[in-house]
Amino acid sequence: MSGHDGADKADGADGSDTGDGNRTTGTDGGSLGRVTPEELTAESPFTLPGFFAALAERRLLGGRCTECDTVLIPPRPACYACGSREIAIEELSKTGEIVTYTEVARPAPAFEADAPLTIAIVELDSGARLTGRVAADYDAVEIGTGVSLTVRDLTEKEREFALDHEEEWPLHVFEPT
Numbered sequence: 704m705s706g707h708d709g710a711d712k713a714d715g716a717d718g719s720d721t722g723d724g725n726r727t728t729g730t731d732g733g734s735l736g737r738v739t740p741e742e743l744t745a746e747s748p749f750t751l752p753g754f755f756a757a758l759a760e761r762r763l764l765g766g767r768c769t770e771c772d773t774v775l776i777p778p779r780p781a782c783y784a785c786g787s788r789e790i791a792i793e794e795l796s797k798t799g800e801i802v803t804y805t806e807v808a809r810p811a812p813a814f815e816a817d818a819p820l821t822i823a824i825v826e827l828d829s830g831a832r833l834t835g836r837v838a839a840d841y842d843a844v845e846i847g848t849g850v851s852l853t854v855r856d857l858t859e860k861e862r863e864f865a866l867d868h869e870e871e872w873p874l875h876v877f878e879p880t
C-alpha cells in the first residue's frame with residue numbers, strides 16, 4: 704500500500720485527482736524550478752552555451768538552490784551541495800573580491816603573448832566563487848582586492864586555439880575596481 708506521496712496536498716484537492724502516475728508537481732509561482740531533460744536545449748541557461756550566450760551580453764547568470772541557498776556558476780540542473788533540483792536562475796552581481804591568486808608564467812599557447820598571467824579565485828557578492836584572469840600584475844593585487852568581472856571576445860590568436868564550440872564564447876576577465 705504505497706501509492707500517494709502527498710505531492711499534491713498543497714492544492715487541497717477535492718479528491719477528483721485521478722493521479723495518473725508520473726506527473727511531476729512543479730513549484731508554482733513562476734520559479735523555473737525543476738528542469739526536465741527536454742528543457743535542456745542549447746539556449747537553456749542551465750547549459751554552457753546558454754550561460755555563455757548570456758555572458759556575451761554581459762549578464763552573469765547563476766543558479767540559486769532554493770533549498771540550501773548555494774549559488775552555482777554556471778547554473779546546473781541540480782545543486783552540487785545538497786542535490787536538490789529546485790534551482791532558480793538569477794542574474795548575479797559581477798563584483799567581488801580576490802580570495803586567493805597566483806601567477807602563471809607559462810600559460811596555454813593561446814595566452815602566451817600575455818604571460819605572465821595573474822589568475823585569481825574571486826568571491827562574488829552573491830557568495831559564489833569564480834576563477835579567472837585578473838587584468839593586473841601579480842604584485843599589484845592582494846587578497847581582498849575588489850574586482851569587477853568584464854567580458855571580451857576572443858582575440859584572433861585565442862580563437863585559433865579554441866575548440867570549435869568555444870570560438871563564440873567570450874572570455875571573462877576581472878578588473879581591479
Ligand SMILES: [Zn+2]
Pocket residue numbers: 768769770771772773782783784785786787
Ligand atoms: Zn542545495
